[in-house]
Amino acid sequence: xxxxxxxxxxxxxxxxxxxxxxxxxxxxxxxxxxxxxxxxxxxxxxxxxxxxxxxxxxxxxxxxxxxxxxxxxxxxxxxxxxxxxxxxxxxxxxxxxxxxxxxxxxxxxxxxxxxxxxxxxxxxxxxxxxxxxxxxxxxxxxxxxxxxxxxxxxxxxxxxxxxxxxxxxxxxxxxxxxxxxxxxxxxxxxxxxxxxxxxxxxxxxxxxxxxxxxxxxxxxxxxxxxxxxxxxxxxxxxxxxxxxxxxxxxxxxxxxxxxxxxxxxxxxxxxxxxxxxxxxxxxxxxxxxxxxxxxxxxxxxxxxxxxxxxxxxxxxxxxxxxxxxxxxxxxxxxxxx
Numbered sequence: 001x002x003x004x005x006x007x008x009x010x011x012x013x014x015x016x017x018x019x020x021x022x023x024x025x026x027x028x029x030x031x032x033x034x035x036x037x038x039x040x041x042x043x044x045x046x047x048x049x050x051x052x053x054x055x056x057x058x059x060x061x062x063x064x065x066x067x068x069x070x071x072x073x074x075x076x077x078x079x080x081x082x083x084x085x086x087x088x089x090x091x092x093x094x095x096x097x098x099x100x101x102x103x104x105x106x107x108x109x110x111x112x113x114x115x116x117x118x119x120x121x122x123x124x125x126x127x128x129x130x131x132x133x134x135x136x137x138x139x140x141x142x143x144x145x146x147x148x149x150x151x152x153x154x155x156x157x158x159x160x161x162x163x164x165x166x167x168x169x170x171x172x173x174x175x176x177x178x179x180x181x182x183x184x185x186x187x188x189x190x191x192x193x194x195x196x197x198x199x200x201x202x203x204x205x206x207x208x209x210x211x212x213x214x215x216x217x218x219x220x221x222x223x224x225x226x227x228x229x230x231x232x233x234x235x236x237x238x239x240x241x242x243x244x245x246x247x248x249x250x251x252x253x254x255x256x257x258x259x260x261x262x263x264x265x266x267x268x269x270x271x272x273x274x275x276x277x278x279x280x281x282x283x284x285x286x287x288x289x290x291x292x293x294x295x296x297x298x299x300x301x302x303x304x305x306x307x308x309x310x311x312x313x314x315x316x317x318x319x320x321x322x323x324x325x326x327x328x329x330x331x332x333x334x335x336x337x
Contacts, residue, residue: 003306016041016132021053023136032140033070036104039136040066047125057118064312066104067164073100074276094146098153106176107183108156115164115176126172130179131205134186135302136195142190150187155276157184162283169223171215174287175208178246180255185261185277188291207246207254210321214239217314226295235315238322241294245325247285253328 019042023035048059072183074098083088099110118126141150158308161181168174182204190197214235220226226239245252250259253277258281265274 009020012042012045016046016128016187020132020136024139029081032136033074036070036136036140040070040134043128043133047121048123048129052120054120055122056120057071058117061113062117065110065117069110072103072333073097076100079192091146094144095149097144098141098149101137102153103184105134105183107153107187108160108180109153111157112178114180115173118176118288119170120173121172123172123212126175127209130175130208131201134183135197138186138201139189139194141187142197145191147191149204150191151270151273153193154187155273157181157187158277158280162280165287168287171221171223171225174223174291175211177229178284179208181280184280185258187266188261188277189257194260195263196257196260200261203253203257206321207242209326210242210318211246211327214318223291223294225280226291230277232315235318236292236295238318239295239323241326242286243292243319244285245328247288248281249285249328251326253325256328276335 008064016039019038021035022038023032025276026035026102044063044202047062049055080090080093080097083093097236102108103110118129121129146330160182161177161184163178163179165174165177168177186197186200186204189200215221218225218235219263241252245254248258258277261279264273265277
């Protein structure tokens, strides 16, 4: 929680939000690039923490990958401006611009930095990296994308996100692969419409914020902590609800944006891609359920001197958000029909 009592960190957090607005409201590619650079240089002071070697390592990894992506992006747009008077579609250059933006957001095949950087961050910084840091590159991608290239990338995102999370014991890495999987769905939604992408992004950010808040509050970083800690059974139940919602199981709110994407894919005859998306969602649900199954059923040693004290206000807040997650699809059907 040192972030909220530190004026420097608050200042950089404000610049981080402001830089996204610079990028998405810019009327030139160069302005977009400047916004991306400000975003990078404001996020690094937020994640680097001199007392923690892991976070320093993460900030260096993040800096290197993002600067390579920025150089690639700048080179591509300059090449395009030099070679062509107007921005007509060119496969090679559009793939270069798309690749640099995919690298920025931690998409396949440039995803290798993403779980490693996540491993060294606090849960609040993980939340920013999984949600806010994806907004700018995705909006820039929607301005100028190579459709065939993007279809291949979004399919691989869902597959690698699902398979990569299977053998993870670290919760941060697991959430990183979950984020890569959801990125595949987000890329599909941004190809359909920006409104759908915004809806997906908001619902995904809502679920991720609940999970990160849970983990931060209970100080959890590995799967075995879920069943070693003396947790209230109600909290375990809310863990279950939010994990299943994140996986996209029908009664929960996380299914609703996925439902719209699946509907669109069927209408446009992308049956095979839709099949891959649904199958990878099942794999995601498998390892979410595996975590919760362990937390519910494992017999653990109750330490008399070890208690997690959670304030009633926090419990009430978690109850409220989890009920939104639980009953969200019912409310949304009232709204839409």
